[in-house]
Amino acid sequence: MRKVLFESFIHGPLTEPAPAPDEAGLAELAQSVNRAARAKLGRSLSIRQVDAGSCNGCELEIHALANAFYDLERFGFHFVASPRHADVLMVTGPVTKNMREALLRTYNATPDPKWVIAVGACAVDGGLFAGSYAVAGGVKDVLPVDLTIRGCPPNPKALLAGLLALMQKAS
Amino acid sequence: MALLNTIAHRETVKQHRPWPRALVTDDGWRQAIEHLAAGRCTLLGLWGDAGNVHMALLGERFDDIAVLSYACKDGTYPSVGARHPPAIRLERAIRDLFGLDAVGAPDTRTWLDLGFWDVRHPLGNKEPAQKPAPYAFLPAEGEGLHQIPVGPVHAGIIEPGHFRFTANGEHVVRLEQRLGYVHKGIESLLAGATLDNAVKLAGRTSGDSTVAYAFAFVQAAEAALQIKPPPRAVYLRALMAEIERLANHFGDIGAICNDASFSLMHAQCGILRERTLRAAEACFGHRLMMDAIVPGGVERDIAADGAAQVQALLTEVQRVFPRLVELYDNTASLQDRTVATGFVKPEFVRQFGAGGYVGRASGRAFDARRMPGYAPYGDLKFEVPVLDAGDVNARVWIRIREVEQSLALIEQILARLPDGEIKIPIGAKGDSCEGLGLAEAFRGDVLVWLRLDGKGRVERCHLRDASWFQWPLLETAVEGNIVADFPLCNKSFNCSYSGHDL
Numbered sequence: 001m002r003k004v005l006f007e008s009f010i011h012g013p014l015t016e017p018a019p020a021p022d023e024a025g026l027a028e029l030a031q032s033v034n035r036a037a038r039a040k041l042g043r044s045l046s047i048r049q050v051d052a053g054s055c056n057g058c059e060l061e062i063h064a065l066a067n068a069f070y071d072l073e074r075f076g077f078h079f080v081a082s083p084r085h086a087d088v089l090m091v092t093g094p095v096t097k098n099m100r101e102a103l104l105r106t107y108n109a110t111p112d113p114k115w116v117i118a119v120g121a122c123a124v125d126g127g128l129f130a131g132s133y134a135v136a137g138g139v140k141d142v143l144p145v146d147l148t149i150r151g152c153p154p155n156p157k158a159l160l161a162g163l164l165a166l167m168q169k170a171s
Numbered sequence: 172m173a174l175l176n177t178i179a180h181r182e183t184v185k186q187h188r189p190w191p192r193a194l195v196t197d198d199g200w201r202q203a204i205e206h207l208a209a210g211r212c213t214l215l216g217l218w219g220d221a222g223n224v225h226m227a228l229l230g231e232r233f234d235d236i237a238v239l240s241y242a243c244k245d246g247t248y249p250s251v252g253a254r255h256p257p258a259i260r261l262e263r264a265i266r267d268l269f270g271l272d273a274v275g276a277p278d279t280r281t282w283l284d285l286g287f288w289d290v291r292h293p294l295g296n297k298e299p300a301q302k303p304a305p306y307a308f309l310p311a312e313g314e315g316l317h318q319i320p321v322g323p324v325h326a327g328i329i330e331p332g333h334f335r336f337t338a339n340g341e342h343v344v345r346l347e348q349r350l351g352y353v354h355k356g357i358e359s360l361l362a363g364a365t366l367d368n369a370v371k372l373a374g375r376t377s378g379d380s381t382v383a384y385a386f387a388f389v390q391a392a393e394a395a396l397q398i399k400p401p402p403r404a405v406y407l408r409a410l411m412a413e414i415e416r417l418a419n420h421f422g423d424i425g426a427i428c429n430d431a432s433f434s435l436m437h438a439q440c441g442i443l444r445e446r447t448l449r450a451a452e453a454c455f456g457h458r459l460m461m462d463a464i465v466p467g468g469v470e471r472d473i474a475a476d477g478a479a480q481v482q483a484l485l486t487e488v489q490r491v492f493p494r495l496v497e498l499y500d501n502t503a504s505l506q507d508r509t510v511a512t513g514f515v516k517p518e519f520v521r522q523f524g525a526g527g528y529v530g531r532a533s534g535r536a537f538d539a540r541r542m543p544g545y546a547p548y549g550d551l552k553f554e555v556p557v558l559d560a561g562d563v564n565a566r567v568w569i570r571i572r573e574v575e576q577s578l579a580l581i582e583q584i585l586a587r588l589p590d591g592e593i594k595i596p597i598g599a600k601g602d603s604c605e606g607l608g609l610a611e612a613f614r615g616d617v618l619v620w621l622r623l624d625g626k627g628r629v630e631r632c633h634l635r636d637a638s639w640f641q642w643p644l645l646e647t648a649v650e651g652n653i654v655a656d657f658p659l660c661n662k663s664f665n666c667s668y669s670g671h672d673l
Binding site for chain 1: 285287288289290293323324326327328329330331351352353354355356357359360368371372375376377378379381422435438439441442444445448452458459461494495498501502667668669
């Protein structure tokens with residue numbers, strides 16, 4: 001174990017500089033984040049991720065945000081286990097009819113002020129799964145959405161750029 | 172044809188490839204059920220179609236596959252699950268989707284239809300939905316038992332599903348899963364889809380296995396259309412499949428250790444996973460390599476400096492990974508959590524035909540790349556690691572050994588990568604044709620069965636994830652373990668919710 005730890009110590013950090021905040025995201029957020037929210041939340045945001053029907057591709061890339069290269073926590077973001085601890089719901093997938101109620105309950109359990117981020121092509125409008133008997137639609141068809149991060153799946157840089165846009169407005 | 176020799180059948184379907192499909196009546200269907208119950212063959216899949224049910228069987232030596240089709244009279248067929256439990260969930264899914272009933276089925280509760288759809292039997296007669304009866308979980312009786320309901324929304328970045336634990340103090344007496352939350356109706360979207368769209372949908376059945384799904388799908392489509400993809404494309408497919416396996420195994424090894432609170436391994440494996448995904452992006456323009464495999468070949472050739480990028484990845488992994496393996500092997504506190512935890516009985520693995528590391532950690536030496544085998548793996552040297560211990564530790568070790576095998580495979584693929592075109596045009600055959608594909612994803616075998624119409628569109632396509640035969644074994648593996656070890660057991664299986672729910 002010492003060898004591995006020692007090498008991590010001497011080779012310097014792998015963490016890369018942050019990408020620029022997403023311009024489109026900033027514009028989208030301008031309306032939804034106000035001064036009061038800023039005062040309450042400071043520079044730290046807790047995120048509760050909800051898979052509302054994704055293929056698990058988005059989850060893989062959201063997981064990657066925590067690795068040494070992206071190190072999400074340095075920006076004050078962290079993923080939390082309960083919606084009751086969350087400021088942000090990060091929702092992936094087309095919302096399946098089987099998950100719609102669970103998503104609504106998760107939203108209702110999240111205290112105000114709160115934001116919803118729709119992540120991935122399916123979360124925008126159902127993506128390839130739109131029109132199925134089992135799909136309710138995109139996230140916006142079920143919840144008010146404050147920020148959209150596109151991609152199939154969005155890579156960690158795109159996710160980071162979107163989150164930084166949220167942080168700029170919220171802090 | 173050995174499998175079919177022992178099963179009475181009327182005729183075999185001419186346009187079904189590469190394995191035979193036979194039409195059977197009650198006699199043949201019941202003979203097949205007897206073979207399954209006696210362990211003379213393995214259930215590869217059981218799925219519905221308009222007025223029919225199909226059953227795919229794998230021979231004892233893994234070298235023979237046959238599909239049996241039974242025409243349902245009055246929407247019913249003799250239950251397979253009554254004699255062979257691995258079929259129970261499949262029959263419940265067939266009833267929910269097609270309205271076809273298994274006569275004598277031991278469990279008639281719904282499976283994928285959780286009562287939220289507007290339509291009943293969406294792939295069958297499409298009746299308006301009825302108000303569902305409350306779902307009855309299986310009982311566990313005794314003094315001092317309590318229930319712990321978990322999910323569908325879990326405490327982490329994980330897919331949704333419901334777990335109902337009955338515990339006696341800290342010890343799990345019974346775990347019952349309830350899945351279906353991420354059911355997207357993929358098979359209904361596939362019906363009528365063009366091949367181009369269909370392979371994209373197949374590639375989003377379980378995002379972590381997008382390459383394997385596309386690989387299995389094109390095997391089925393190319394078999395149906397009698398197309399031989401160019402050799403370079405075949406090798407590039409295998410290259411992607413092995414990169415995908417590496418990335419997932421790195422992620423899993425780290426995540427399992429993390430669930431035992433050993434975050435150093437998680438951090439180190441996370442670095443290897445990220446480097447693997449970056450190599451994939453450098454080679455094929457997408458970190459998960461989605462939409463890269465298409466019927467007729469591959470969509471994109473490997474980038475000009477791709478081979479060098481992959482070689483650099485191999486060098487880095489070969490430098491770092493052995494030290495991480497040593498770290499895993501020499502950390503007693505970690506071994507204390509993984510050894511003897513989440514034991515899966517070898518007889519269950521054989522009965523359920525569990526593939527991947529779940530099967531191979533409990534003595535089932537099945538790997539679709541080896542047997543029945545598919546191109547280009549017949550040209551390549553690799554071993555199929557098998558262990559008997561059946562615990563979390565064994566499932567970690569299978570992954571470790573498979574990482575080593577994938578590294579060796581990638582070296583061979585790069586060394587032998589043929590020149591030439593990467594894609595050939597595909598045309599419709601003019602009449603209906605059917606194909607079956609079986610590809611080895613990192614978690615086990617993915618089965619794809621499809622029927623194309625004369626214009627080359629998908630008429631019916633069924634996708635069967637390895638998880639169908641692994642999820643039920645997780646219920647058995649957890650029994651007698653403490654509740655706190657469930658995440659560890661669950662991660663060591665890493666079953667797909669989306670791949671299962673479709």
